[in-house]
Amino acid sequence: FPMYPLLFLLLPSTLAVTCFDSITGGTCCGDYCYAYRENGKSKIEETGCMIGEIYRSVNGKCLDESEKSYCYCDSDLCNNPNADYPNWKQGKLKCGKERNCIACDRFHFDDTLYDDCRLEEGTIFARLMQPQSCARFQAGKLSNGNNELVTCVCDKGDNCGKKLLEFQKLDSKKVTCLMGSGGVDTCKGDFCFIIGSEYISLRKRGCITNNETLFAGLFKIGYFIDRGEEHIICQSKNCNQNWEVAKQSVIINEPVCSTTTVTTSTTSTTTKSTSESIEEYFRRRWNSLIYSWTNVFNDVMLRLEG
Numbered sequence: 001f002p003m004y005p006l007l008f009l010l011l012p013s014t015l016a017v018t019c020f021d022s023i024t025g026g027t028c029c030g031d032y033c034y035a036y037r038e039n040g041k042s043k044i045e046e047t048g049c050m051i052g053e054i055y056r057s058v059n060g061k062c063l064d065e066s067e068k069s070y071c072y073c074d075s076d077l078c079n080n081p082n083a084d085y086p087n088w089k090q091g092k093l094k095c096g097k098e099r100n101c102i103a104c105d106r107f108h109f110d111d112t113l114y115d116d117c118r119l120e121e122g123t124i125f126a127r128l129m130q131p132q133s134c135a136r137f138q139a140g141k142l143s144n145g146n147n148e149l150v151t152c153v154c155d156k157g158d159n160c161g162k163k164l165l166e167f168q169k170l171d172s173k174k175v176t177c178l179m180g181s182g183g184v185d186t187c188k189g190d191f192c193f194i195i196g197s198e199y200i201s202l203r204k205r206g207c208i209t210n211n212e213t214l215f216a217g218l219f220k221i222g223y224f225i226d227r228g229e230e231h232i233i234c235q236s237k238n239c240n241q242n243w244e245v246a247k248q249s250v251i252i253n254e255p256v257c258s259t260t261t262v263t264t265s266t267t268s269t270t271t272k273s274t275s276e277s278i279e280e281y282f283r284r285r286w287n288s289l290i291y292s293w294t295n296v297f298n299d300v301m302l303r304l305e306g
């Protein structure tokens with residue numbers, strides 16, 4: 001009698017897709033492919049792989065932001081940089097002082113309120129926020145004790161974020177997590193997170209609480225790679241203590257693609273392994289990662305702390 005269950009364990013992740021990868025100039029292996037462009041320009045600027053089940057909610061969508069957009073798909077080479085993508089929408093919404101937004105993002109960080117078009121740049125957390133969703137992120141401790149970002153993304157009318165944000169409680173006590181990049185400060189939320197990888201010495205840790213009524217399942221337990229940056233979302237006490245502990249608290253399914261040779265008009269390359277791609281990403285993207293959303297978080301905190 002053949003031992004099917006054991007054989008199944010050896011099978012690669014069924015999500016695995018081969019994607020065009022503009023960073024390496026070849027292809028990468030991921031769970032979902034993405035194509036990225038700046039609005040108003042027809043050229044696709046960047047293609048690559050996203051890794052993690054968390055992207056299911058954006059699969060098949062082009063997420064319009066005010067200046068930059070990402071499209072996600074899940075079949076081999078679906079992120080062809082020369083293909084026609086559905087036209088990006090022209091936004092019409094007013095969000096605070098901003099005009100022509102596709103979606104509004106109203107958030108308060110510390111005690112300050114912001115009203116903007118949907119955030120344009122950032123990590124997995126900002127990028128997954130879609131109309132209609134609200135979430136609370138806690139990522140560090142400030143001298144005055146206020147250390148939270150509560151944010152709502154919506155597109156149901158001008159300044160739709162105002163009403164939405166007002167009614168957010170998001171005070172889950174499900175799990176206790178560590179926050180900040182060191183030390184023993186804790187927060188409580190639905191999930192713990194840690195951002196970083198063996199290539200980043202400074203890790204960011206904290207709590208996430210999602211409004212499940214507005215957008216169920218926006219955040220999920222697991223391991224995710226977003227444009228080369230590794231994230232873990234876990235849900236047991238202090239599971240985000242450090243990278244090693246966090247890694248042991250989630251199941252990591254690295255997508256495995258069959259080694260294919262992809263020939264485009266100019267190049268002929270073979271698929272790189274995930275770790276090779278990450279390394280490449282970090283070498284090439286370090287400068288733009290510096291400006292990612294979590295760094296905005298840090299910048300604001302440093303400013304307030306200093």
Ligand SMILES: *[C@@H]1O[C@H](CO)[C@@H](O)[C@H](O)[C@H]1NC(C)=O
Pocket residue numbers: 134163164165167168169170171211213214
């Ligand atoms: C979720 O959002 C709705 C709509 O704004 C709000 O009424 C509700 O209080 C929110 N839930 C939590 C837990 O904050």
